[in-house]
Amino acid sequence: MPWPEHHKAQTRERIVEAASAAFREAGISKVSVPDLMRRAGLTHGGFYAHFNSKDELLVEALPHAMSDSTANLDRVESAPARDLLAVANAYLSPQHVSHPEMGCPIAALGPELTRSAPTVRQSLAREIRKRLDQLLALIPRRMTAERKRQQAAGALACMVGGIVLARGMKQSEKPAFLADCRAFLAEALNETNAHT
Amino acid sequence: MPWPEHHKAQTRERIVEAASAAFREAGISKVSVPDLMRRAGLTHGGFYAHFNSKDELLVEALPHAMSDSTANLDRVESAPARDLLAVANAYLSPQHVSHPEMGCPIAALGPELTRSAPTVRQSLAREIRKRLDQLLALIPRRMTAERKRQQAAGALACMVGGIVLARGMKQSEKPAFLADCRAFLAEALNETNAHT
DNA sequence: GACACAATATGATGTTTATCATATTCTTGG
DNA sequence: CCAAGAATATGATAAACATCATATTGTGTC
Numbered sequence: 179m180p181w182p183e184h185h186k187a188q189t190r191e192r193i194v195e196a197a198s199a200a201f202r203e204a205g206i207s208k209v210s211v212p213d214l215m216r217r218a219g220l221t222h223g224g225f226y227a228h229f230n231s232k233d234e235l236l237v238e239a240l241p242h243a244m245s246d247s248t249a250n251l252d253r254v255e256s257a258p259a260r261d262l263l264a265v266a267n268a269y270l271s272p273q274h275v276s277h278p279e280m281g282c283p284i285a286a287l288g289p290e291l292t293r294s295a296p297t298v299r300q301s302l303a304r305e306i307r308k309r310l311d312q313l314l315a316l317i318p319r320r321m322t323a324e325r326k327r328q329q330a331a332g333a334l335a336c337m338v339g340g341i342v343l344a345r346g347m348k349q350s351e352k353p354a355f356l357a358d359c360r361a362f363l364a365e366a367l368n369e370t371n372a373h374t
Numbered sequence: 375m376p377w378p379e380h381h382k383a384q385t386r387e388r389i390v391e392a393a394s395a396a397f398r399e400a401g402i403s404k405v406s407v408p409d410l411m412r413r414a415g416l417t418h419g420g421f422y423a424h425f426n427s428k429d430e431l432l433v434e435a436l437p438h439a440m441s442d443s444t445a446n447l448d449r450v451e452s453a454p455a456r457d458l459l460a461v462a463n464a465y466l467s468p469q470h471v472s473h474p475e476m477g478c479p480i481a482a483l484g485p486e487l488t489r490s491a492p493t494v495r496q497s498l499a500r501e502i503r504k505r506l507d508q509l510l511a512l513i514p515r516r517m518t519a520e521r522k523r524q525q526a527a528g529a530l531a532c533m534v535g536g537i538v539l540a541r542g543m544k545q546s547e548k549p550a551f552l553a554d555c556r557a558f559l560a561e562a563l564n565e566t567n568a569h570t
Numbered sequence: 571g572a573c574a575c576a577a578t579a580t581g582a583t584g585t586t587t588a589t590c591a592t593a594t595t596c597t598t599g600g
Numbered sequence: 601c602c603a604a605g606a607a608t609a610t611g612a613t614a615a616a617c618a619t620c621a622t623a624t625t626g627t628g629t630c
Binding site: 204205207208284285286287288289290291292293299302303306307310327328329330331332333334335336337338339340342343345346347348351354355358359361362363365366 | 400401403404480481482483484485486487488489495498499502503506523524525526527528529530531532533534535536538539541542543544547550551554555557558559561562
């Protein structure tokens with residue numbers, strides 16, 4: 179083996195990292211393989227020594243983006259994920275809106291991923307399920323399983339939709355809208371709410 | 375005028391209609407001008423007699439898609455928009471998930487529109503504001519303006535995010551997730567909730 | 571320090587794209 | 601039914617794209 183042990187694996191990782199950010203920033207179809215390789219400090223031809231296709235890269239880049247995103251959101255809260263509302267508040271932040279390249283790939287790429295190859299769609303479905311289960315685990319035990327499911331689903335939907343919408347709004351309207359989404363969730367997730 | 379009065383305007387409208395559906399179904403970047411014109415029953419070259427660019431078409435196709443979507447959602451409920459919860463329930467339906475080409479363009483194209491030309495982004499911002507105001511108008515007067523804003527924002531976010539997420543999930547998990555989102559909103563929008 | 575070969579770079583191919591220039595067709599007023 | 605001109609179609613162009621074939625470079629081993 180005339181090369182350092184994990185050299186190729188590291189290069190591959192570098193490509194995945196570049197892709198993970200570039201896709202979230204510019205959209206999958208707007209990032210060409212040459213673009214990508216340039217961002218990773220390489221040239222276009224070498225790509226296919228690492229991946230059989232752009233779709234195969236996507237299947238790896240999506241989970242990477244997802245982990246990156248949750249790591250970055252934890253950093254905003256400076257503590258890893260106390261409760262569901264804390265996670266939602268960090269997610270629905272102006273920083274998240276203005277930095278898609280570090281943020282949630284579902285909010286940045288959801289619809290485009292949905293229309294991608296079957297393997298990519300499967301990866302997306304896995305990641306959504308995982309995120310939903312993560313949120314579920316943050317909800318107090320004393321609630322019924324049904325109610326917990328509803329809160330996790332509703333909160334995640336509100337989070338993703340909130341970012342998608344805020345990114346589409348006039349700059350001046352974004353902060354108030356985000357604050358409204360956070361306030362909505364704060365009340366909806368409040369345990370003192372009346373039950374049925 | 376050797377041609378029927380509104381012939382050209384009608385053809386233009388046909389292109390906008392084809393675009394409005396095709397974009398929502400396949401994504402903006404995956405629909406080429408030749409594709410588009412074929413779907414409108416024309417050939418590619420004539421496009422630029424109607425629009426100066428694909429972006430200019432987008433600026434028209436987006437409001438068209440938005441009106442089409444709300445019209446279709448009213449049809450699901452068979453009555454035009456009673457209250458916010460009724461609208462949300464129609465929006466968060468399995469039919470909406472499985473028919474993006476007739477559904478909300480924000481859910482189908484939001485992120486891609488956000489990354490489009492400035493004129494397109496402005497059109498998107500306008501449409502979001504309009505939708506938010508429509509929902510706002512459905513909320514009972516007796517609430518404070520602040521609370522109304524929060525409910526409209528939270529509900530719309532939950533609606534858009536709910537569709538984006540459901541479309542990305544495994545087929546078998548979609549209906550339950552949508553039901554959870556609806557139940558979440560039913561409770562969050564319930565006026566009997568405790569205040570603050 | 572030369573060899574073997576893995577890791578990357580260069581260069582090429584065929585397709586698809588938006589857009590434009592030119593040709594053709596169709597409709598109505600005469 | 602003919603002619604004018606608007607409305608569409610045909611054809612062309614240049615750029616960008618994913619992918620592949622081939623050349624080059626860099627590394628540890630002897």
